[in-house]
Amino acid sequence: MSSKRLFVVMMAVCVCSMSMTTGCRSKPKAKIGTEEGRILDPEVVPGDIKLKNWDEFGQRVEGVNLSTVQFEYDSAKIKQSEYPKLEAAATYLKQNSGVRTVLEGHCDERGTTEYNMALGERRSLAVRAHLVGLGIDSARMLTKSYGEEKPLDPGHSAEAWSVNRRVEFALYR
Numbered sequence: 597m598s599s600k601r602l603f604v605v606m607m608a609v610c611v612c613s614m615s616m617t618t619g620c621r622s623k624p625k626a627k628i629g630t631e632e633g634r635i636l637d638p639e640v641v642p643g644d645i646k647l648k649n650w651d652e653f654g655q656r657v658e659g660v661n662l663s664t665v666q667f668e669y670d671s672a673k674i675k676q677s678e679y680p681k682l683e684a685a686a687t688y689l690k691q692n693s694g695v696r697t698v699l700e701g702h703c704d705e706r707g708t709t710e711y712n713m714a715l716g717e718r719r720s721l722a723v724r725a726h727l728v729g730l731g732i733d734s735a736r737m738l739t740k741s742y743g744e745e746k747p748l749d750p751g752h753s754a755e756a757w758s759v760n761r762r763v764e765f766a767l768y769r
Contacts, residue, residue, distance in 0.1 A: 654696060654768035655768060656768055657695060664764050665682065665723055666678060666759075669704070672718035674726055682726050686731065695768065696736045699737060699765065700720065700740050701715070701717055701718070701719040701762075702716055702742050702743070702744070702747070702762045702763070704757035704760040712743035715741075716741030716742055717740075719741075719762075720739035720740065720741060
């Protein structure tokens with residue numbers, strides 16, 4: 597075998613062995629943190645419920661508006677300034693045990709559709725984890741991401757983008 601051919605075979609073996617050792621690793625699941633420093637994995641919170649249809653969650657509660665939770669650019673971390681909104685939401689949910697909520701995550705228009713859908717989901721999961729930490733049963737909460745599809749402000753400015761980075765509460769009985 598010529599040295600050139602031997603070199604090509606050796607390179608092929610190296611490339612194959614590298615792809616076999618690095619290409620099959622599974623990524624660790626993302627964890628969502630709360631302000632107390634506790635880490636919650638939203639995929640294993642007890643009491644999770646799965647619905648075939650959103651209508652199964654109940655009838656929409658009208659006339660109650662919980663404050664929207666705002667986020668920084670490209671972040672699912674809850675700002676400390678938003679904690680009072682979450683505490684007020686937790687208080688309302690504790691006082692109204694028959695009410696459930698869908699936490700709707702939203703993003704601004706920047707980023708791909710896929711990225712924004714994932715970011716919206718991470719934001720809604722962060723709010724959910726925070727509310728679980730405040731004593732709300734996880735079975736009373738679902739998460740949904742709308743990504744960039746439902747902007748509050750259709751503008752293309754920093755002000756419009758900041759309004760659109762949010763999680764809203766949809767309440768149901």
